[in-house]
Every structure is written in C-alpha cells, then in structure tokens.
Amino acid sequence: MDEARQMTTILPRKGVVIVGLGWTGSILALELARQGLDVVAIERGPWRDTATDFNIGTAADELRYSARQETLVKPAQETLTMRNTPAQTALPIRSWGSFLPGSGVGGSGMHWNGQTWRFLPNDFVINSHLTARYGAAALPQGHQIQDWGVTYDELEPHYDAFEYLCGISGVAGNLRGKIQEEGNPFEGARQRGYPTPPLKQGYAQDLFAKAAREHGLHPFPRPSANLSTAYTNTYGCSLAPCTYCGFCERFGCANYAKSSPQTCVLPALMREKTFEARTECEVTKVNLSADGKHATGVTYVDKDGVEFEQPGDLVLLCAYALFNVRLMLLSGIGKPYDRDRNEGVVGRNYAYQSSSGSTAFFESARFNPFAASGSLGVTADDYNGDNFDHGGLGFVGGASITSAHTNGRPISYRPVPPGTPTWGAAWKRATADTYQKVTTVNAAGSVMSYRDCYLDLDPTYKDPLGRPLLRMTFDFQDNERKMARWMAEHCVDIAKTMGAKQTVLNTITEPWSVVPYQTTHNTGGAVMGSDPKTSALNKYLQSWDVSNVFVMGASAFPQNAGYNPTGTVGALTYWALNAIKTTYLKNPGPLVTV
Amino acid sequence: MVYKTRREVLAASAVAALATPALGRTISGEMPWEPNDAHPPAPVVPGPLQFLTPDEAATIDAIVDRLIPSDELGLGGKDAGCTVFIDRQLAGSYGTNETRYTKGPFPEHTLPSQGAQSPLTPREQYRNGLAALATYCKATFDGRAFEALSAAEQDTLLKGLQKGDVKLPGFSAKMLFAAVHTNAMEGYFADPVYGGNHEMAGWKLVGFPGTRYDYRDVIANPNQPYTRPPVSIQGRAEWTKPGK
Ligand SMILES: Cc1cc2nc3c(=O)[nH]c(=O)nc-3n(C[C@H](O)[C@H](O)[C@H](O)COP(=O)(O)OP(=O)(O)OC[C@H]3O[C@@H](n4cnc5c(N)ncnc54)[C@H](O)[C@@H]3O)c2cc1C
Numbered sequence: 010m011d012e013a014r015q016m017t018t019i020l021p022r023k024g025v026v027i028v029g030l031g032w033t034g035s036i037l038a039l040e041l042a043r044q045g046l047d048v049v050a051i052e053r054g055p056w057r058d059t060a061t062d063f064n065i066g067t068a069a070d071e072l073r074y075s076a077r078q079e080t081l082v083k084p085a086q087e088t089l090t091m092r093n094t095p096a097q098t099a100l101p102i103r104s105w106g107s108f109l110p111g112s113g114v115g116g117s118g119m120h121w122n123g124q125t126w127r128f129l130p131n132d133f134v135i136n137s138h139l140t141a142r143y144g145a146a147a148l149p150q151g152h153q154i155q156d157w158g159v160t161y162d163e164l165e166p167h168y169d170a171f172e173y174l175c176g177i178s179g180v181a182g183n184l185r186g187k188i189q190e191e192g193n194p195f196e197g198a199r200q201r202g203y204p205t206p207p208l209k210q211g212y213a214q215d216l217f218a219k220a221a222r223e224h225g226l227h228p229f230p231r232p233s234a235n236l237s238t239a240y241t242n243t244y245g246c247s248l249a250p251c252t253y254c255g256f257c258e259r260f261g262c263a264n265y266a267k268s269s270p271q272t273c274v275l276p277a278l279m280r281e282k283t284f285e286a287r288t289e290c291e292v293t294k295v296n297l298s299a300d301g302k303h304a305t306g307v308t309y310v311d312k313d314g315v316e317f318e319q320p321g322d323l324v325l326l327c328a329y330a331l332f333n334v335r336l337m338l339l340s341g342i343g344k345p346y347d348r349d350r351n352e353g354v355v356g357r358n359y360a361y362q363s364s365s366g367s368t369a370f371f372e373s374a375r376f377n378p379f380a381a382s383g384s385l386g387v388t389a390d391d392y393n394g395d396n397f398d399h400g401g402l403g404f405v406g407g408a409s410i411t412s413a414h415t416n417g418r419p420i421s422y423r424p425v426p427p428g429t430p431t432w433g434a435a436w437k438r439a440t441a442d443t444y445q446k447v448t449t450v451n452a453a454g455s456v457m458s459y460r461d462c463y464l465d466l467d468p469t470y471k472d473p474l475g476r477p478l479l480r481m482t483f484d485f486q487d488n489e490r491k492m493a494r495w496m497a498e499h500c501v502d503i504a505k506t507m508g509a510k511q512t513v514l515n516t517i518t519e520p521w522s523v524v525p526y527q528t529t530h531n532t533g534g535a536v537m538g539s540d541p542k543t544s545a546l547n548k549y550l551q552s553w554d555v556s557n558v559f560v561m562g563a564s565a566f567p568q569n570a571g572y573n574p575t576g577t578v579g580a581l582t583y584w585a586l587n588a589i590k591t592t593y594l595k596n597p598g599p600l601v602t603v
Numbered sequence: 604m605v606y607k608t609r610r611e612v613l614a615a616s617a618v619a620a621l622a623t624p625a626l627g628r629t630i631s632g633e634m635p636w637e638p639n640d641a642h643p644p645a646p647v648v649p650g651p652l653q654f655l656t657p658d659e660a661a662t663i664d665a666i667v668d669r670l671i672p673s674d675e676l677g678l679g680g681k682d683a684g685c686t687v688f689i690d691r692q693l694a695g696s697y698g699t700n701e702t703r704y705t706k707g708p709f710p711e712h713t714l715p716s717q718g719a720q721s722p723l724t725p726r727e728q729y730r731n732g733l734a735a736l737a738t739y740c741k742a743t744f745d746g747r748a749f750e751a752l753s754a755a756e757q758d759t760l761l762k763g764l765q766k767g768d769v770k771l772p773g774f775s776a777k778m779l780f781a782a783v784h785t786n787a788m789e790g791y792f793a794d795p796v797y798g799g800n801h802e803m804a805g806w807k808l809v810g811f812p813g814t815r816y817d818y819r820d821v822i823a824n825p826n827q828p829y830t831r832p833p834v835s836i837q838g839r840a841e842w843t844k845p846g847k
Contacts, residue, residue, distance in 0.1 A: 377829055
C-alpha cells in the first residue's frame with residue numbers, strides 16, 4: 010500500500026473534479042466549464058458515442074446488450090452485496106438482475122427508458138403532509154419518512170430546464186394553475202408546456218385510455234425522452250424523432266431520438282476549451298484535509314492499475330446513487346449510518362420502486378409489442394402520492410398506473426398463460442399463440458424509508474482493489490406490499506374493462522430478489538434535508554460535513570415517490586448548480602448553517 | 604476482448620509507444636470521433652466445435668430438440684443451431700465468466716433472493732454437468748446415453764432435472780437444466796449472427812421482425828397484422844446472395 014502510494018502521480022490542480030460522466034456529471038461539466046472553470050470529469054468506463062457504439066447496423070442486438078449486458082459496469086469490477094434483513098448475511102450480486110447500473114460516458118443515461126417525471130408537490134413535504142392529513146399514527150411502523158428540505162415550487166424552474174434540455178414529449182396537465190384536459194390534472198403547476206408534443210400511442214394504450222376513463226380516472230400520455238419530433242435543445246444539440254424501434258431500455262439509441270448525455274450534452278461539452286474527460290479511470294477515494302472538513306481532490310486508478318491523485322477545489326460526486334454512497338463511506342465524508350443505534354446518515358434511507366399490476370390475455374388482438382419505445386405509454390395518476398384518500402386503506406404512498414409496451418424482444422419477452430410449461434411442444438404452441446395477444450397494466454409505486462433499509466460497507470466481500478463492497482439491506486415492507494396489492498387489484502379491474510379474457514394479478518409476495526429485473530431506481534443513502542442528524546446533504550445537495558463536496562443523483566431522495574427518478578434527479582442537478590453558480594463560487598463554504 | 608475497435612487498437616499502440624503515464628484516456632477539445640469506427644459482433648461461421656466435445660454436442664442436440672421440438676410451427680432447437688450457439692458462447696468470454704463477480708467465500712446456505720452463487724463458470728457447468736448426466740444415464744438406462752433414449756424417456760428425465768427430483772452424481776441437476784434451458788432459448792431467439800435462430804425460426808415463431816428499427820407505420824395502424832419478414836444484423840439471405 011505504502012509502495013503504491015509513493016508511486017502515485019500527482020496531477021496539476023483543477024477547479025472542478027467530477028466523478029462520473031453520466032447524466033448529472035455531464036450537465037454540471039458543461040455548465041461549470043461555461044463559467045470559465047477548469048473542469049475534469051473522471052469516468053470509469055469507456056468513451057461512447059452514437060455512430061461508433063450504437064450504430065444502427067449493430068445497436069439492435071438483444072443478446073449483446075440485454076442478455077450479456079455489454080455496456081453495464083462489470084460486477085467483476087464493482088458490485089454490491091445484498092440481504093433482505095439486518096439479521097441475514099449479505100452475499101454478492103454476482104451478475105446484475107434487479108437493477109442495471111451503467112458504465113462509460115453517458116452512464117445509465119445512455120441505456121435508460123426515458124420516462125421523465127416530475128414528482129408531485131406533496132411528495133417533497135410528505136411527512137408534514139401525511140401527518141397533518143391522517144395523523145402521525147397513520148405512518149408505517151419503523152419508517153423514517155421525511156420532508157426533502159426543498160419544495161416543488163423551488164424546483165419548478167429546474168424541472169423546466171431539464172425537460173427543455175431533453176426535449177421531453179408530453180402534454181401539460183397544469184399550466185400555471187389551469188388544468189388542461191389532455192394532461193395530468195394532478196401534476197404541480199408548470200410555467201410552460203412540454204417542449205415537444207406527446208408520442209403517438211399503440212393499440213393497448215388506446216384500449217387502456219378508454220377503460221381508465223370508464224373507471225373515472227384521468228389518463229394522459231406518459232412524458233417521454235424518446236422524442237415525438239425533431240428538437241434542438243438549449244445547448245444547440247439536435248435530436249431526431251423516435252421510430253418506435255423497440256430497442257430502447259438497455260440500449261443506446263441509433264436514431265439520436267432518445268435524450269441522453271450523448272444526444273443532449275456531449276456535443277456542446279466537448280467544445281468547451283476548459284473541459285477534459287478522462288475515461289477508463291476509476292475514482293477510488295475523495296481525499297480530505299487532515300481535519301476531514303475539506304476535500305483536497307480525488308485518487309483514481311487507470312485501467313492499467315496506475316494510480317493518480319487529482320487535486321481540485323470543488324468535488325462533485327456524479328457516480329450514480331449507489332456508488333456515490335460507497336465513495337462517501339470509503340472516503341469518510343459524513344457519519345456512516347448505524348442502524349442499531351439509529352445514528353449517522355451516510356447509507357441511511359435506502360429505497361427503491363415497487364412494481365405490481367396485471368397481465369392481460371386477449372382472445373384476439375395484435376398488440377405488435379415490438380413497435381414500442383422506452384417511454385411509450387398512457388398513465389393515470391389518480392392513485393399516486395396522496396392524490397386519493399388513504400383513510401382506512403392501511404397504507405401510505407401511491408403509484409402511477411400505466412399501459413405500455415417498451416419492447417417485444419423475444420429472448421426476454423415471451424409471455425405465456427399461467428400454467429404453461431417452460432419448454433416442449435405445449436410451450437412452443439403457447440408462445441406462438443400468445444405473443445400478439447398480451448398486454449399489461451402496471452403500477453410503479455413509491456417506497457418509503459425505514460430504519461431497516463440501508464446501505465453500508467460489507468464486512469467480507471471486496472472489489473479487485475481490495476476495498477469493501479457496498480452492502481444493501483432491503484426488503485419491501487408491509488406498507489409497500491399492501492399498497493402494491495391494492496394497486497394491482499385496480500390494474501386487474503382496468504384490464505378487464507379493456508376486454509381481457511384472462512387476467513393475472515402480479516404483486517409482491519416474496520422477499521425482494523436481485524434476480525428478475527425490476528427497476529434501476531435505487532434511491533437514498535445520501536439524502537438531502539434540513540437537519541444534519543437525519544440528512545447527509547443540505548437542501549443544495551452539499552455535504553453538511555465537507556462543504557466543497559456536492560453529491561448529485563437519486564441518492565439524495567429521502568424516500569422514493571411513485572415515479573421514475575431521473576426527472577427529479579435532473580431538476581435537483583440544475584437546482585444545485587444554480588446555488589453553486591450564484592452563491593458558492595463567489596463565497597465557497599457551507600450554503601446552509603444550522 | 605471480443606469486440607476490438609480500431610480505436611482500441613490505435614489507443615493500445617499509442618500507449619505502448621509512449622513511456623509517460625497513460626492517464627487512462629484523455630479527451631478534450633472535440634468529439635473523439637473517427638469515420639467507420641463501429642464495432643459489429645464477429646459472426647459465427649459454420650465449422651468444427653470450439654468448446655463442446657462431439658459427445659457433449661450430441662447430448663445438447665438431443666436436449667435442445669426436446670426443449671424446442673421440431674413441429675409444424677417451425678424448426679426445432681437442433682436444426683435452429685442452438686448447439687452451435689451454445690458451443691460458440693462457451694468458447695467465448697461468456698464461457699469464462701469474464702464479467703461476473705467471482706470472489707469467495709461461497710457459503711453453503713444462500714437465500715433464493717440473493718441469486719446464483721456458484722463459483723463455477725458456464726464452461727465448468729456444461730463440462731461437469733454433462734459428464735454427470737452421462738454417468739447417470741449409463742447407470743440408469745442400461746448403458747444408453749441421453750441421446751439414445753426415447754423422446755418420452757428424455758422428457759421425463761428433463762422434467763426430473765428441472766425440478767431437482769433426479770439426483771446427478773456430484774452435480775446439481777437443476778443447475779445443468781437451467782444453463783441449457785437459458786442458453787437454448789437465447790440461441791433460438793437471438794440474432795442469427797450468433798449461430799442460432801437459423802432461418803430466423805425463433806423470430807418467425809412469434810412474429811418478431813428483428814432489427815427493422817422503424818415501426819412508425821405500425822403505430823399509425825393499430826391492431827393490424829405485421830407482414831414484412833424479419834431482418835437480422837446481417838440483413839436477409841436473399842439480400843447478400845444474389846440469384847437465391
Ligand atoms: C435499464 C434502465 C432503464 C431506466 N429507465 C429510466 C426511466 O425510464 N426513467 C427514469 O427516470 N430513469 C430511468 N433509469 C435511471 C436513470 O438511468 C438514472 O436515474 C440516471 O442515469 C442517473 O444519473 P446519474 O448521473 O446519477 O448516474 P449515471 O447516469 O449512471 O452516471 C454515473 C456515471 O458515473 C460513473 N462512475 C461510477 N462510479 C465511478 C467511479 N468510482 N469512478 C469514475 N466513474 C464512476 C459510471 O460509470 C457512470 O458513467 C433507467 C436506468 C436503467 C439502467
């Protein structure tokens with residue numbers, strides 16, 4: 010170790026050191042380089058661009074990108090260990106399943122679906138809101154639900170900035186307080202409509218919209234980062250219309266039609282003279298001053314194992330929620346969460362997304378599931394957040410209920426009716442017969458935060474550099490299980506109204522498992538808030554303990570809402586950026602004192 | 604490395620030429636873009652087995668043909684090239700677990716929710732699993748190998764392996780079944796460039812059009828049959844072989 014340290018090359022100082030060049034890192038890099046700062050982004054994966062890495066001749070390859078996961082971080086390089094309860098022994102996730110973190114320029118923002126939401130105004134003040142409406146006793150046992158320290162109104166301009174960066178296709182539901190027929194009547198007020206009109210929807214979505222209305226719900230096209238029309242964004246980067254190719258999530262988009270760092274940021278970023286990207290370099294640690302109050306820069310290793318120290322004035326962790334938390338723990342930024350004493354903050358309040366719903370089998374239909382996009386879909390938000398009365402239901406939280414087809418790729422998408430064997434002549438017949446006749450109605454639900462759901466360092470398993478892996482202790486708690494079932498029952502009812510001859514109710518019956526894909530919506534672990542005892546970051550995503558470190562990403566969510574995270578991740582990034590530009594750079598130091 | 608790009612080759616030689624620290628790869632000033640620098644997969648070409656032995660391949664042929672039987676709906680697993688697919692996958696980086704986390708310890712008791720915890724590579728799973736199956740068959744069926752059993756006997760045995768009711772000597776029956784089942788399905792439904800899905804049999808079975816990449820017409824005309832034939836990464840046979 011000492012020998013290795015002696016060999017570390019110390020590089021010239023930079024104004025800003027960014028760890029990870031995905032969604033959040035690329036936005037901050039561009040904006041801060043435009044402030045004239047010297048910016049270096051250190052990214053552990055390779056450079057990736059559309060023409061080279063997801064060329065139209067090679068992009069549509071389910072085996073390579075989905076089954077073999079070529080663009081993800083290799084678990085051999087970094088993974089996590091996992092257990093459901095604090096009493097169990099965690100074991101490593103040896104190959105990715107439940108979630109699929111990216112590696113390489115663009116991060117997970119390259120192979121995401123692009124469903125781009127704003128959280129509800131109540132989501133940001135959820136503890137106060139629920140307590141006021143139902144009383145503190147209505148909150149689930151063992152919960153650590155807390156307000157965010159930032160409000161929807163504060164974030165609104167920054168949601169707008171991210172949506173106009175991406176060119177999101179959608180239709181407004183609430184324009185400056187005026188409810189719009191075609192949009193989501195439950196959304197918070199927005200200053201202007203979406204930059205591009207909504208995507209066209211498929212046959213299943215038409216059936217769903219009609220059925221949902223019959224049930225008294227308010228369906229609307231899901232806001233999409235797969236664009237309906239050509240669009241040139243605020244940075245001068247141009248996107249093309251989506252062709253519904255059905256190779257979206259888990260793939261880079263060969264059409265330049267999916268908002269990503271590649272399509273929306275990098276062409277502008279690479280023209281900035283004061284910006285430099287270092288790829289295939291893994292940051293191992295944020296270095297701190299002797300008193301632990303100031304970051305002096307980062308240490309990283311290149312792919313040949315050579316170690317470098319990159320000094321910097323400002324360190325921005327943009328390494329994806331889970332890896333931000335691990336880097337904080339490995340570097341000693343903030344007090345680690347101790348579940349037994351219920352003290353400390355780093356690793357606290359890890360949460361996820363719940364999924365439930367209905368699979369709907371039709372007598373005759375041609376859903377053409379391959380004609381799809383990552384965020385095609387029609388959603389109803391009537392049962393999301395606290396949009397409905399939870400009195401007597403026995404749970405808090407909610408879900409967005411959606412009809413969607415994102416793909417019909419047949420290595421993984423081969424639905425058959427329940428009871429069908431998994432091979433043989435009967436399997437083959439059912440597979441051929443069912444492919445066109447199935448659709449789903451799904452509920453993507455909130456997950457509250459609990460004392461027993463958290464991240465810390467694993468005592469046993471190490472990465473190739475000998476550093477402990479992150480350990481995840483997580484299961485869906487009773488509140489989420491009740492909610493998921495209630496939502497699934499509604500999904501079944503809607504599916505029946507759509508005309509399904511057979512419906513299956515899917516809900517959470519087993520412990521959370523790392524095996525089947527669920528969502529890459531890992532939240533919490535370095536949450537924002539107004540009290541340093543229960544949050545790792547202040548309301549500007551600045552570390553309470555080390556004021557020249559800001560931590561981007563869904564790690565800042567105190568609990569998760571009933572939506573995909575990235576719209577809010579993008580808004581928080583612009584929100585933090587605004588504070589850095591207008592206040593921090595003029596007078597570096599804590600932006601909030603308590 | 605399976606997919607070597609021109610850029611990687613260039614980068615590797617550039618690094619070798621310089622004695623200064625590599626700094627990983629430093630990119631600034633412009634997009635590091637080079638014309639024609641895409642990296643397609645290496646197509647599987649017919650030819651001798653690369654990992655499986657002839658005996659192993661005969662057993663896999665027999666298994667994949669029961670998993671995906673040949674019938675009026677289309678080719679079975681064997682004729683669709685599932686064995687070739689499996690052979691080439693095992694011969695490549697998939698076979699050696701290049702991406703999996705493989706550090707121990709490997710405790711005996713694990714939770715189902717923690718996923719597969721075996722230290723064995725796919726190559727070891729096939730080699731050891733098929734050897735155990737061969738031993739089991741010989742002992743149980745009067746010296747006959749799996750491929751010599753009747754279709755009904757094969758089906759009964761496969762069901763026993765899948766459920767774990769059949770105990771193979773020194774190897775998990777469930778693990779062997781899961782490996783072959785997963786890889787056979789991959790082979791049947793993956794792009795034909797990887798050696799399976801011959802004549803796009805898997806895609807025709809469900810009506811998947813492959814890599815056409817543009818379905819604006821389908822979205823515009825809901826609930827209509829899709830009539831165009833599927834296309835692979837390598838196009839269609841008649842596009843590349845004139846006169847056919
Ligand atoms: C299949 C899939 C579908 C998704 N669909 C949706 C969706 O529809 N809607 C939605 O809202 N969200 C979706 N997401 C989530 C979305 O991709 C993420 O929320 C988003 O990319 C987070 O941005 P980020 O900047 O925090 O992380 P990323 O974009 O992942 O970027 C992090 C970067 O940091 C790098 N890095 C990590 N550790 C280090 C280190 N130690 N040193 C150097 N570099 C490092 C990584 O390689 C990566 O490039 C999806 C994700 C996946 C995987």
